[in-house]
Amino acid sequence: MSQIKRLFLILGDQLDIQGAALKGFNPKTDEVLMVESANEANYVWTHKAKIALFLSAMRHFAKSLEDLQYPLTYIKESPQSIVEVLKQQLRQKKITHLVCVEPGEWRLKIALEELAKDSGLQMEMRNDDHFFCSHQEFVAWTEGKKELRLEYFYRLMRKTHGILIDADGNPEGGQWNFDQDNRKPYPKKGPGIIDAPASFEIDAITQEVLAYVQSAYPDHPGSLEHFNWPVNREQALKALEYFVDYRLRNFGIYQDAMWTDTPFGWHSILSSSLNLKLLNPREVIDAALAAWKKYSLDLSTIEGFIRQILGWREFVRGMYYLDMPKMAQDNYYEHQRKLPQWYWTGKTQMACMQDAVGQTLKYGYAHHIQRLMVTGNFALLAEILPAQVCDWYLAVYVDAIEWVELPNTAGMALFANGGRFTSKPYIASGAYIKRMSNYCDSCKYKPDVRFGEQACPVTTLYWNFLINHRQQFEASPRTRLMTANLKRISPEDQLEIQKHASKLLNHLDEL
Ligand SMILES: Cc1cc2nc3c(=O)[nH]c(=O)nc-3n(C[C@H](O)[C@H](O)[C@H](O)COP(=O)(O)OP(=O)(O)OC[C@H]3O[C@@H](n4cnc5c(N)ncnc54)[C@H](O)[C@@H]3O)c2cc1C
Ligand code: SF4
DSSP: OOOSOEEEEOOTTOOOTTSGGGTTOOTTTOEEEEEEEHHHHHTTTOOHHHHHHHHHHHHHHHHHHHHTTOOEEEEEEESSOHHHHHHHHHHHHTOOEEEEEOOSSHHHHHHHHHHHHHHTOEEEEEOOTTSSSOHHHHHHHHTTOSOOOHHHHHHHHHHHHTOSBOTTSSBGGGOSOOGGGGOOOOOTTOOOOOOOOOOOOOOHHHHHHHHHHHHHSTTSSSOSTTOOOOOSHHHHHHHHHHIIIIIGGGTTTTTTOOOTTOSSTTOOOOHHHHHHTSSOHHHHHHHHHHHHHHTTOOHHHHHHHHIIIIIIIHHHHHHHHHHTTHHHHOOTTOOOBOOOGGGGTOOOSOHHHHHHHHHHHHHSOOOHHIIIIIIIHHHHHTTBOHHHHHHHHHHHOTTOOHHHHHIIIIIIISOTTSSSSOSSOOOOOHHHHHHHOSGGGGOSSBTTOOSSTTBOHHHHHHHHHHHHTHHHHHHSTTTHHHHHGGGGSOHHHHHHHHHHHHHHHHTGGGO
16 A cells, blocks of 8 residues: 555546545545535536536535545635645645546646646546546547447447347347437327436435525526436436336337427436446446346347447547547537527527427436437537537536537537538438427427528528538538438529528527
């Protein structure tokens, strides 16, 4: 054991007592530091529920460390940044050795590295062991590849970790991917009864945090009224157990489906627990595999779920560290418009946006297709500056940490990196939203009308986008098909679409 006194810094999204953050901790010489910093809540205009979740989870974690008699300094409600507090603590305690796990935000990683360099601090920055794939493995996989695509990375992960691989080394069920089975809308009459998500006790710690957030951040977006997020390991385990027992069975088939006032569908709602490290992705995958056997669930559902965690979650993290800091600045289409104000209020006449933004403000949650094909799709078609869109996503979702938010927003939803890891922009007209939801039934706009008073803004902006980028889309075999339907629209109508689009784009706040 080390005899040198070391300070172990534990960040708000590193709350695993068994994880890399505390490995080798020597209670005789070492100390733990945790910091609640107002900076973290203010550098984007953070949803109240997200602030509350982080603070409550940190305080619960601190309590479990104290119960185990770890020597802990816990700085509550500091107006300073984490690095400023850290500097003071190191000075006061005369500590020259820092141990931490690599932060999930580039800016903090760089700030810690600079601190170490400038002050001669000995820093051990450890790999985060809540991922299957290390940075070195990811970089090795990218080498020599012209295209970086999830599908091939995912297959490698399956093989390397022996997940859903049969005795002969082939993918279970003879296929790597069952995505085609996982794109159904809900039945015409609606989703029927969906087993409600697990619910959690608001204990004294959470109550105190909720009151604090309400008084310290009264003007921040979002509501605390519906706060129901796991804030400690026990609750996160309950959420996992509940999901695999009751909700996993329909996860796959309705993964892309949307319906008014159905905020969670059959989704797992585990992202915040995974990202705060209350759950390890290995145990989540093991639980899904066990439920597959126990309840004889469809392979397509299990594969679909595992692909999100072993595939997408690992892939976007690899891309984030590979492409930062450029990823945060990329703006392939050079879009410059301001994010419409209603992204912060939900007060828009578009029923799809009203529902997706509305539930986001209520819970700090929207599922993947709402994020990608409703709010993300609109932001791309409406030519919004990527940095503003990314700040919004980072602010409003309780699971948002930059390593996962940024690649999904800039890379997937906005195509801001010009297709570094997606083959084409994810864009759709109102017809897609109509097919996958009931939103259009109650909307003042009509999804199939392309211009004029009743035209669906998503549809108008979709065709406008295709017209504007027609040449570029036609130049590539991957996107050529997308413009094929343009040929069926007369030049006169295309002109009307462009005129109507220009009106919309100049008055986005009024939609
Ligand atoms: C524009 C945009 C922004 C996003 N921002 C975030 C974010 O800040 N934080 C975040 O965790 N996810 C983000 N995602 C991915 C995804 O939408 C969420 O992980 C998911 O909606 C969380 O809900 P769930 O736990 O019910 O997930 P489920 O649908 O039940 O999926 C299971 C798990 O798979 C993982 N997962 C699924 N899709 C992705 C993905 N594309 N990337 C990484 N992991 C994935 C998550 O850990 C999730 O908990 C974003 C997606 C888009 C399109
Ligand atoms: S008509 Fe258009 S704006 Fe209205 S809900 Fe449908 S897709 Fe959204």
